[in-house]
Amino acid sequence: MAHMIGRFLALAAAFLSLATAADAHTRSESHTTWLVDGSSVHLTFSVSDLEARRLTSDRRPPNNPQLIAYLVPRLGASADGKACKLAGKPRPVAAVTGYRRVEFLFDCPSTEGIVLRDSAFFELVPTHVNLAQIQTVKGDFAEEVLTADAQTIDMSKAKGGEIEGAGLLTFVKMGIMHIFTGIDHMSFLLGLVLISRRFKDLIFVITGFTIGHSLTLALAVTGVIRPHAEFIDALVALTIALIGVENLAVQVQRPKLFALWTAGVLFAMAGLKLVGIGLLPFTLLLGAGLFASNYLMIAGYVRDAGRLRLVITLIFGLIHGFGFAADLLNEAIPPAKLAELLVGFNLGVEAGQLTVVTVLVGIVTVLRRLKLALPRPIVVDVGASGLILIGMYWFISRSFG
Structure with missing residues (x-):
């Protein structure tokens, strides 16, 4: 136990300078x-x-x-x-x-x-x-x-x-720019690649994420749902931390420990909200704690969690979809252009995220063929620790900012 915690802290410390240098609002x-x-x-x-x-x-x-x-x-x-x-x-x-x-x-x-x-x-x-x-x-x-x-x-x-x-190409370019200039969205995609041991698993998680963000992007831009931007920024950061936690929980085969720690942090923040400290609502933090703990427990004990992650990343995609829509919510979009904008922007987002995933997978493939790749446990430990540290830094900053 002590060795595992010490390894996590040592690896996480390597990302401290990156996390503290990053602004809470990662996309200017x-x-x-x-x-x-x-x-x-x-x-x-x-x-x-x-x-x-x-x-x-x-x-x-x-x-x-x-x-x-x-x-x-x-x-x-x-x-x-x-x-x-x-x-x-x-x-x-x-x-x-x-x-x-x-x-x-x-x-x-x-x-x-x-x-x-x-x-x-x-x-x-x-x-x-x-x-x-x-x-x-x-x-x-x-x-x-x-x-x-x-x-x-x-x-x-x-x-x-x-x-x-x-026209359409302009909106496609906007969607691509959103991915390439959004450090938080790119960090989440890195977590999806890390958690996917097989290509089939990667297909499942990307499919769920795509369905989720496509749905809420349309709902937000058409005005059916108008979320609080500050809540969405914080929840996007939480998804990054959670995908990192799941990677480590599966890697060390201790899902119960990570589920308890994750729920504990979120429940503590809910308690602070009761005394007037924090931005996120008490019910949102309480629900996030219950969801995260159950999700980590189930993911840690299911033998083939690929299909389960399709559902989970669909939920995460719902949150990121509202983040994608933040670019468009402040603009008076002509009704005649609404369908073209939604299609073009979503295509741009898909092109951007597929490019990121393809590049990451390509790098891993090349390194393996050249026999320069590090053992998977080390890669997951380092990558997941960084995602947890950065995700929690952004989440806490946005929750109390």
């Missing part, structure tokens, strides 16, 4: 909606409270005047090379829970050569992305992804009444 992003009406440009800028905390020294969300003061010099438009003037004062407006939203109005000197600009947060986080939605009064619609290397949108590229890049 914001949202903009631009409406171009002749020489007028209406802009709505949205950002999560977690992201906005980067602007203050005490890591608390800034007040509205602080946020607006930061955004004003970094957002704007120009026409024929001349800056568009800010018409009136920017004003904060209502947003979904956990987000901040500010509206701007710009008057341009011309209707020709309009260029939209957003440089907010890129100097703070070089990997920051802005998901921009552009509309015109004619009904044209497009989605663009702004990065540190591409902070402008040139409206003069419009051809035949449609902005260049609009």
